[in-house]
Amino acid sequence: xxxxxxxxxxxxxxxxxxxxxxxxxxxxxxxxxxxxxxxxxxxxxxxxxxxxxxxxxxxxxxxxxxxxxxxxxxxxxxxxxxxxxxxxxxxxxxxxxx
Amino acid sequence: xxxxxxxxxxxxxxxxxxxxxxxxxxxxxxxxxxxxxxxxxxxxxxxxxxxxxxxxxxxxxxxxxxxxxxxxxxxxxxxxxxxxxxxxxxxxxxxxxxxxxxxxxxxxxxxxxxxxxxxxxxxxxxxxxxxxxxxxxxxxxxxxxxxxxxxxxxxxxxxxxxxxxxxxxxxxxxxxxxxxxxxxxxxxxxxxxxxxxxxxxxxxxxxxxxxxxxxxxxxxxxxxxxxxxxxxxxxxxxxxxxxxxxxxxxxxxxxxxxxxxxxxxxxxxxxxxxxxxxxxxxxxxxxxxxxxxxxxxxxxxxxxxxxxxxxxxxxxxxxxxxxxxxxxxxxxxxxxxxxxxxxxxxxxxxxxxxxxxxxxxxxxxxxxxxxxxxxxxxxxxxxxxxxxxxxxxxxxxxxxxxxxxxxxxxxxxxxxxxxxxxxxxxxxxxxxxxxxxxxxxxxxxxxxxxxxxxxxxxxxxxxxxxxxxxx
Numbered sequence: 379x380x381x382x383x384x385x386x387x388x389x390x391x392x393x394x395x396x397x398x399x400x401x402x403x404x405x406x407x408x409x410x411x412x413x414x415x416x417x418x419x420x421x422x423x424x425x426x427x428x429x430x431x432x433x434x435x436x437x438x439x440x441x442x443x444x445x446x447x448x449x450x451x452x453x454x455x456x457x458x459x460x461x462x463x464x465x466x467x468x469x470x471x472x473x474x475x476x
Numbered sequence: 477x478x479x480x481x482x483x484x485x486x487x488x489x490x491x492x493x494x495x496x497x498x499x500x501x502x503x504x505x506x507x508x509x510x511x512x513x514x515x516x517x518x519x520x521x522x523x524x525x526x527x528x529x530x531x532x533x534x535x536x537x538x539x540x541x542x543x544x545x546x547x548x549x550x551x552x553x554x555x556x557x558x559x560x561x562x563x564x565x566x567x568x569x570x571x572x573x574x575x576x577x578x579x580x581x582x583x584x585x586x587x588x589x590x591x592x593x594x595x596x597x598x599x600x601x602x603x604x605x606x607x608x609x610x611x612x613x614x615x616x617x618x619x620x621x622x623x624x625x626x627x628x629x630x631x632x633x634x635x636x637x638x639x640x641x642x643x644x645x646x647x648x649x650x651x652x653x654x655x656x657x658x659x660x661x662x663x664x665x666x667x668x669x670x671x672x673x674x675x676x677x678x679x680x681x682x683x684x685x686x687x688x689x690x691x692x693x694x695x696x697x698x699x700x701x702x703x704x705x706x707x708x709x710x711x712x713x714x715x716x717x718x719x720x721x722x723x724x725x726x727x728x729x730x731x732x733x734x735x736x737x738x739x740x741x742x743x744x745x746x747x748x749x750x751x752x753x754x755x756x757x758x759x760x761x762x763x764x765x766x767x768x769x770x771x772x773x774x775x776x777x778x779x780x781x782x783x784x785x786x787x788x789x790x791x792x793x794x795x796x797x798x799x800x801x802x803x804x805x806x807x808x809x810x811x812x813x814x815x816x817x818x819x820x821x822x823x824x825x826x827x828x829x830x831x832x833x834x835x836x837x838x839x840x841x842x843x844x845x846x847x848x849x850x851x852x853x854x855x856x857x858x859x860x861x862x863x864x865x866x867x868x869x870x871x872x873x874x875x876x877x878x879x880x881x882x883x884x885x886x887x888x889x890x891x892x893x894x895x896x897x898x899x900x901x902x903x904x905x906x907x908x909x910x911x912x913x914x915x916x917x918x919x920x921x922x923x924x925x926x927x928x929x930x931x932x933x934x935x936x937x938x939x940x941x942x943x944x945x946x947x
Contacts, residue, residue, distance in 0.1 A: 379610075379733040383625035401626065405528055412626045419609045419713070425859040427711055429573055431609035433856075435616035436521055437514055438597050438744070439891035440857065441607075451889070451925065452579065455619075456561070458516050469859070 380414050395464035401460040409435060409442040409454035412465070420444050420454060424471040442469050480559065480575075480583055484508045486805060487573050487587035488652020489558075489564045489747065493544065493791045494783025496551040497798030499807075500591075501817060503556035505806035510587075511551075512562035512575050520595055521615065522791045527552075530625035536650045537622060538643075540685075540791070547795060567592075567751050569776045574921065582930035589778050589805045592748050593798060596741035596784035599763070599841065599896050600926030601636060602848040605708030606737065607856055610715075614644045614738035616875035627653040630733030634716050635659035635706045638740040638839045639686065645693045657730060658693070659703040659719050661739065663842040670838035673831075676712050680831025681792075704844065708735050739841040743785045746891060750919040751776055757912035760836045761788055762846065763897060764916050771804035771818070773795055776823045780804070788836075793828040796821040847901050854902070855887020855895040865899060869906040876900055889925055892917040 388403040395417045402411035409432040411419055419429035421443050432442035433453045442454040445466040452467070485507035488499040495511055496518060503509040511518075519526040523544025534542055551558070559577065566574030571590050576582045581895075595767040598613045607609065614634060620626040627648060632655050634641055645655055677683060693699075700721035708714045709729075717735050720729045731897035742763035749755060754775040755764040765787040772780040780801040807814040848854060850863040860883045868882045876892075876899050879885055885899055886892035892899075896917050904911045 379628065379630040380620065381627050381629040383627070386625060388530060403530075403532070405525075406624050410620050410626055414624070414626045415695065423857075423859060428607065428859070429609055430607060432715075433607075433612050433616060434598065434894075435612070435619040436597065438713075438890060438893045443889070449579070449927075451587065456514060456563075458561075458926075 379416065382414055382462050391459060391461035393459055393461065393465060395465045396417065396467055400465075404459075407455050408436075408446065408452075408457045408459055408461045408463070408465055412454060419467070421468040422470050427470055479557075480510070480577075480585060481508070482585055484587045485583065486510070486589045486591065487512065487585070488593055489573075489592045490520060490593035490595055490783070490785075491515065491518040491551075491558070491568075492522055492593060492595045492783060493547055493795040494595070494785075494798035495520065495591065496547050497795045498591045498593060498780075498782050499556040500551045501556035501799055501802035502805055503554040505810050505813070507806065507809070509556040510559060511556055512559050512564050512573075514561070514563050517561050518551060518560075519544055519559065521619065522595075522794075523548065524619055526625035528808045529622070530594040535537045537647060537732070539651075541622070557886045560603070563924045564747060565926050565927070567747055567779075569751055569779075570780050574775050576924075576926045576930055579927070579930075582757065582926055583935055585933060589780070591772075591780045591798070591805075591906070592780050592785055592792075593781075593783045594744045594747055595794070596788060597744045597893060598738060598844075599740045599742045600894050601737040601739050601845065602735070602852055602854055602862070602895075602898050603706045603708065603845065604712065604852045605710070607853055608708050608710055608711070609713040610733060611737065612706045614736045615741075616643050617734070617736050618644050618647065621647060621651070625651075627651050628736070629653070631656050631731050632659050632734040632736065633659065633730055633732045634736045635661065635703070635717065635719070636738040636845075637662040637841060638738055639835065640741070641738040642686075642690055642693055644736070644738070645697060646689050649696055649897050655697045656732070658697055658699045659702045659706055659721075660699055660701050661842060661845060662839060663701060666840040666842070667838055672833035674835055677831035677834035680834070682831050682835070683829065684826045694893070704842070706845075708732075732844065739845055740766045740839055741784065741788055742897065743787060744893070745785070745916070746893060746919050746923045748774070748781055748785065748830050749916065749935040750923045751779060752780065753781070755916070758787065760833065762840065762901075762922070763788075770800070770822075772801035773804065789829050789832055791824055796828065797941045798837075800825070801876065846898065847905055848898070854898045855883075855885035855888065857890050858884040858886075860885040860895075862902060865902050866906055869903055873903075874907070875914050877901060879903070880917070889922065891919065
């Protein structure tokens with residue numbers, strides 16, 4: 379669980395996570411915005427299906443992998459949020475042609 | 477993307493204190509200089525978000541953070557080309573650099589000199605339940621604080637050892653956030669061993685600052701000392717943290733929404749090792765560290781490593797090590813200026829590395845937190861447990877690379893960043909040999925995943941096409 383500062387001069391914007399609207403601020407990474415909105419876990423593992431959420435926030439652990447605008451395996455902590463972006467949780471392995 | 481050239485005098489990788497300082501000096505010497513940064517804005521991890529902080533109140537992140545502001549300002553003014561969201565996925569000994577910009581296009585370029593300034597990452601902290609959502613590194617929480625002003629809410633517990641853990645606690649308290657407890661895993665024997673280096677630490681610039689910070693945190697937060705075991709528990713996400721400490725024989729449970737782990741930082745070796753740069757096991761820092769000349773030169777001509785990637789010494793030292801590497805590079809064109817810069821950097825480095833051995837010894841993570849047992853996950857990507865690794869060593873598997881064939885450990889997307897040291901140490905202990913003898917994963921490009929489409933779109937000559945296309 380996380381909370382945003384009371385005052386934040388940065389512009390607010392919106393994107394969707396699995397279809398639901400998420401509020402974010404200009405300059406947030408997708409991972410930070412998801413955590414602030416309580417929208418985690420962001421993926422399940424390909425091996426056991428266990429839920430995972432961002433762990434390192436610096437691009438090394440790959441536990442924040444999500445689908446961004448239809449492209450899978452994106453590191454949410456390295457992708458800045460954009461207004462109108464469609465983010466989906468990444469479920470297990472990807473199937474061929476899926 | 478078209479503004480990235482095919483050739484540069486100097487390519488710097490990473491925009492932390494070392495990378496920014498090295499790039500600035502090279503650019504000021506009128507060498508064509510490019511800096512590739514994986515983040516959207518300069519600062520690296522230590523000065524993360526320094527050019528666009530959400531905080532107007534500077535007392536929250538503290539003066540050591542804001543020391544990065546003039547460094548970033550000088551970098552912006554230096555004339556060095558800055559490329560954000562740039563992932564370097566390949567570097568050859570001939571200094572051909574493969575880079576992917578914003579995941580949308582890969583490019584190859586040639587550099588006469590390369591400075592690897594990829595810094596450090598947090599040492600793996602493999603405890604039971606560390607993969608549960610709600611468990612993060614202390615550095616991760618600090619990154620959210622620095623870049624977005626976002627702070628933990630609900631029940632928050634910090635666990636581990638090392639300066640960053642205490643700094644984060646201090647910063648969170650300044651934002652008004654509450655911390656339920658700090659589980660201090662600093663080992664008694666480490667503290668005793670550190671006393672041998674106390675004399676040099678007393679003269680170090682870290683002493684007074686550190687003591688003041690520790691006192692303030694201890695006054696405001698419940699600190700549990702001598703913690704010897706930590707476990708994250710919960711269904712679907714972390715709900716409780718259980719710990720064992722010297723003053724209680726039975727495990728104690730605390731409710732928790734955020735469990736923030738930290739036990740020091742280690743060099744981020746992936747890119748350097750993939751080039752074939754020689755590394756050695758450092759028994760004090762408990763990590764693989766590159767073999768470097770006094771200027772940060774590596775075993776591969778023309779490639780330097782500056783900053784914490786060359787061994788942990790902190791942000792101030794990193795900046796000066798960036799200057800040192802750059803001075804060696806610009807020496808051919810401006811010998812006098814290079815000599816002056818090198819002399820200043822060497823003197824400063826002496827000051828900022830003083831007391832380091834004390835810190836390494838004092839905050840040396842205890843063996844049980846580096847070498848887990850039983851069902852504790854070691855490789856987070858492939859979900860390989862400590863028991864599987866130990867059992868596989870018993871079958872005769874001698875090292876991390878053979879371990880890949882048995883268990884796939886280290887073969888997931890993180891490419892060993894979160895398990896490499898643990899696997900090496902577990903194998904070394906089981907075989908009763910040194911980690912140096914066991915070695916590390918053999919790392920190869922691409923050191924970060926890129927799409928097949930990006931690779932396929934790279935320019936290729938006729939011979940290369942013929943080699944794979946059946947006619």
